Amino acid sequence: MNFCIIVIAPGFEPAVSSGLLPEKGSVTMPLRTRDLSKLDPKRVISGRIIGPDGKPVAGAVLDIDGVVRGDTTSWGCNAKVDSMTVSDLQGEFHIVAGEDIQGAHVLVKAPGRCPRWFQLEPAKMALLRLKAGAEVRGRLVANGQPLAGVPLAMATDARQCGVFICDLTSATDADGRFVFSNVPEGVKLQLFATMDAMQKRHAAFRMDVTSANDGQPTELGDLTAVPAYRLTGRVILADGKPVPPNTRLMLSRKNAWDSQLVMIGEEGKFTANAVPGEQISFNITVPGYCLSPKNSNVNPWNRDTLTGLVNADVDGLKILLEAKGPPAPAWEDAPRPTSEEIAAAEQKPFRPTPYGRRALLPFRIRESLFADSTLEGTAPSAPWKAHLPGSDGALPSSSISEVE
Numbered sequence: 001m002n003f004c005i006i007v008i009a010p011g012f013e014p015a016v017s018s019g020l021l022p023e024k025g026s027v028t029m030p031l032r033t034r035d036l037s038k039l040d041p042k043r044v045i046s047g048r049i050i051g052p053d054g055k056p057v058a059g060a061v062l063d064i065d066g067v068v069r070g071d072t073t074s075w076g077c078n079a080k081v082d083s084m085t086v087s088d089l090q091g092e093f094h095i096v097a098g099e100d101i102q103g104a105h106v107l108v109k110a111p112g113r114c115p116r117w118f119q120l121e122p123a124k125m126a127l128l129r130l131k132a133g134a135e136v137r138g139r140l141v142a143n144g145q146p147l148a149g150v151p152l153a154m155a156t157d158a159r160q161c162g163v164f165i166c167d168l169t170s171a172t173d174a175d176g177r178f179v180f181s182n183v184p185e186g187v188k189l190q191l192f193a194t195m196d197a198m199q200k201r202h203a204a205f206r207m208d209v210t211s212a213n214d215g216q217p218t219e220l221g222d223l224t225a226v227p228a229y230r231l232t233g234r235v236i237l238a239d240g241k242p243v244p245p246n247t248r249l250m251l252s253r254k255n256a257w258d259s260q261l262v263m264i265g266e267e268g269k270f271t272a273n274a275v276p277g278e279q280i281s282f283n284i285t286v287p288g289y290c291l292s293p294k295n296s297n298v299n300p301w302n303r304d305t306l307t308g309l310v311n312a313d314v315d316g317l318k319i320l321l322e323a324k325g326p327p328a329p330a331w332e333d334a335p336r337p338t339s340e341e342i343a344a345a346e347q348k349p350f351r352p353t354p355y356g357r358r359a360l361l362p363f364r365i366r367e368s369l370f371a372d373s374t375l376e377g378t379a380p381s382a383p384w385k386a387h388l389p390g391s392d393g394a395l396p397s398s399s400i401s402e403v404e
Contacts (some may be wrong), residue, residue, distance in 0.1 A: 001166075002019050002020055002021050003018075003020045003021075003022070003156075004016065004018040004019075004020065005017050005020060005027065005029065005387050006061070006084060006086060007029050007031065008085060008086045008088070009031060010088065011034060011035070011357060012031040012032060012033055012034055013031065013032045013033075013034045013080055013082075013096070014084060014086070015029045015030070015031055015032075016084055017029055023137065024283075025140045034096065036094060036261045039096060039323065040100075041122065041123040042094065042100050042101075042122050042254075042280075043097045043098070043099065043101065043122060044094055044096050044097070044122055044123070045094070045095040045097075045102060045103075045104055045106075045120045045121065045122050045124075045126075046091045046092070046093070046094050046095075046124070046125050046126070047092070047093055047120060047125060047126035047127065047128055047403075048087075048090065048091045048093070048125070048126075048127055048128070049087045049091045049092075049093065049108060049110070049128045049129075049130060050091055050127065050129050050130070051113060051129070051130055052129070052130070052131055052132055056087075056089070056090050056091030056092075057087060057091050057110050057113065057301070058087055058088060058089045058090070058091060058138070059086060059087065059110065059111070059131060059195065059332060060086065060087040060108055060109065060110035060113075060130070061084065061086055061108070061109045061110070062084065062085050062086070062087070062093055062095065062106050062107070062108050063083075063084055063107040063108075063109070064078070064081060064082055064083055064085075064095055064104050064105075064106050064233070065105055065106070065107060065161065065162070066104060066105030066161055066225075067081050067097070067101055067103075067104050067105075068101060068102040068103035068104065068105075069099075069100075069101055069102060070102065071330040073105065073161075075105075075161045075162075080097060080098035080099050080231065081096075081097040081098070081104065082096050082097075084097045089111075089230075090136075091097055093151050093231045093245050095120075095333070097122070097325055100101070100197070101119070101122060102122075103119060103120060103122070103299075104119070104120050104216065105118075105119050105120075105161070106118050106119075106120055106351065107165070108128060108130065109167070110130055112129050112132070112182065113130035113131065113132065113133070113182055114129055114130060114132060114182045114183065114184055114185070114214075115165050115167070115182070115184070116131070116184075116210045117162055117165075118403050119162070119361045119403075120403065124135040124401065125401075126402075126403045127401065127402040127403065128402075129402060130271075131179065131185070131214050132182065132214060132215055133182040133183050133184060133185060133214060133216060134183045134184070134185045134186075134212045134213065134216055134217070134218065135179060135180060135181055135183060135212075135214070135217040135218065136154070136179070136180040136183055136189070136191070136209055136211060136217070136218045136220065137177070137178070137180075137217055137218065137219055137220060138177070138178060138191075138219070138220030138221060138222070138223050139175065139176045139177045139178070139200065139211050139220075139221065139222045139223065140152070140171050140176045140178065140193070140205060140224075140225060141174075141176055141222050141223070141224055141225070141353050142201070142203055142224065142225040146172070146174070146175050146176025146177075146204075146367050147172055147176050147201065147225060148172055148173065148174045148175070148176060149171065149172060150171060150172045150176075150197055150198070150201075151169065151170075151171045151193070151194060152169065152170045152171060152172065152178055152180075152191065152192070152193055152197075153166070153168060153169050153170075153182055153191075153192060153193075153256075153257065153258070154166075154168040154169075154170075154183065154189045154190060154191050154192075154209070155168065155183065155189065155190050155196060155256070155257035156187055156188070156189055157185070157187075157188040157189060157190055157208065158188070161214070163247070165184055168180055168182075168183060168189075182239075182240055183211045184211060184249065185211055185212065185213050185214045186210070186212070186213060187210070187211055188208060188209070188210050188251025189208070189209045189210070189211060190207075190208060190255060190256050190257065191206065191207050191209045191226065192205060192206040192207075192253075192256040192257075192258060193205040193206075194258045194260075194276075195203060195228075195251070195253075195259075195260040195274045195275065195276070196260060196275040196344065198225070198228060199273055199274045200283060201225070201227050202227065202228055202273065202274060202276070203225040203226065203227060204225060204226055204227070204228040204274060204275075204276035204277065204278075205223065205224075205225040205276070206253075206255065206256050206276060206278065207220075207223065220328075226277070228273070228274045228275055228276055228277070229275045229276075229277060229310055229311075229312060229314070230271065230272065230273050230275065230313045230314075230315075231251075231271070231272040231275055231310070231313070231314045231317055232269070232270070232271045232314070232315045232316065232317065233269070233270060233272065233314070233315075233316060233317025233318055234267065234268045234269050234270070234274075234316075234317070234318050234319070235247070235249070235268040235284060235286075235318075235319045235321065236268055236318055236319065236320050236321070237268075237289060237321050237322075238320060238321065238322040238323070239285070239322075239323060240294060241287065241364070242267075242268070243264050243268040244286060244287075246258075246263070246308055247263075247264040247282045247285075247286060248261045248262060248263055248264065248271070248281060249261070249262045249264060249270055249283070249319075250262075250282070250283040250284070251272055251275065251280055251281070251282055252280070252281045252282075252283065253276060253278055253279070253280060253281075254278065254279040254280070254281065255278060255279065256276075256278070260272060260274075275310050276310070277309075277310055277311050278309070278310065279307065279309055279310075279311045279347070280307070280308065281305055281306065281307040282297070282305065282307075283304075283305060284317070284319065284321070286321055288300050288323060288324060289321040289322060289323060289324060290304065290320045290321065290322065290324045290325075290375055291303065291304055291305070291306070291319075291320075291321060292303065293346070295319060295320055297310060299373045300341045306319070307363075308347075308349060309349045309350070312349070
């Protein structure tokens with residue numbers, strides 16, 4: 001398991017170091033000074049985060065995922081803009097860009113609050129109010145008996161940038177009961193047990209849930225896990241060379257934010273357990289090789305993947321990789337499959353064939369960065385005074401607007 005450390009301090013740029021391993025020893029993270037009064041306001045997004053009671057929320061994590069430049073929004077890596085920051089003891093934050101921007105899409109997460117997306121603009125002081133969110137409760141059973149100690153997860157059914165929320169987690173107690181708190185209100189969610197969590201139970205669970213209004217619970221009652229399937233097979237390189245050591249196969253679920261990594265063993269053999277009876281995709285990366293078109297279940301939308309329906313145990317699955325040829329056509333020039341072709345591919349069962357399957361591009365999985373906050377309730381008692389970049393004086397309250 002690796003870790004991510006975020007360091008934030010008044011007068012300094014946020015410092016983020018990810019992919020850290022404890023066994024590597026201590027980490028040095030130098031901080032660079034930052035004087036907000038000398039920055040161009042058009043390159044700084046400022047705001048304050050408060051809770052339902054109007055009190056400041058310290059230690060809230062802001063994930064800057066979309067940056068607006070003119071009429072275009074860039075999602076993902078934006079090297080010239082802070083990728084992440086944390087609210088201070090007064091709930092205040094500043095996001096700094098190295099160029100003029102028109103706005104940013106920011107996901108705000110804080111312990112005990114519902115995660116929420118905001119669209120913010122520079123040169124303004126925004127007031128962001130986090131809600132408590134809804135609750136989802138239930139009990140997980142199998143063969144009439146409670147399943148204890150099962151990690152569960154939820155994610156919004158909508159996957160669009162600026163809407164999608166994951167990292168909602170819970171676990172069953174000794175009686176199989178679970179509670180999800182701080183859930184987005186009134187939205188469709190995917191509730192599931194991860195494949196990794198169900199390895200020893202040889203079972204699977206997934207369902208769609210619609211959350212209640214803010215502060216209200218959704219009672220699901222007893223929910224039944226069903227038997228899962230096993231997939232065994234082999235990865236074959238067309239030139240007869242062995243598969244490189246430590247190669248892994250990734251299985252991903254279409255209707256759950258979940259994936260499973262399977263180690264490829266000797267002679268390219270692999271076994272995947274606890275595979276749900278759902279639409280599943282495969283992905284494998286071997287330098288210098290690509291998925292052969294001779295494989296069955298090739299995804300018509302993304303021919304670097306295999307996708308299909310798992311509805312039984314599958315033994316003898318073969319995945320053929322061949323040496324990479326000329327670069328594929330640019331995305332805008334590539335032929336587009338119809339929605340009917342995509343739907344048919346996703347429903348095509350996986351079966352043993354002379355050559356087998358492989359799959360969807362790896363999902364980006366983000367883990368919650370803060371499980372608890374020691375900053376809450378420690379804010380100074382003195383009245384808060386907001387400051388914008390380029391200004392040394394406190395802002396009048398009329399200049400601070402709440403973002404819906």
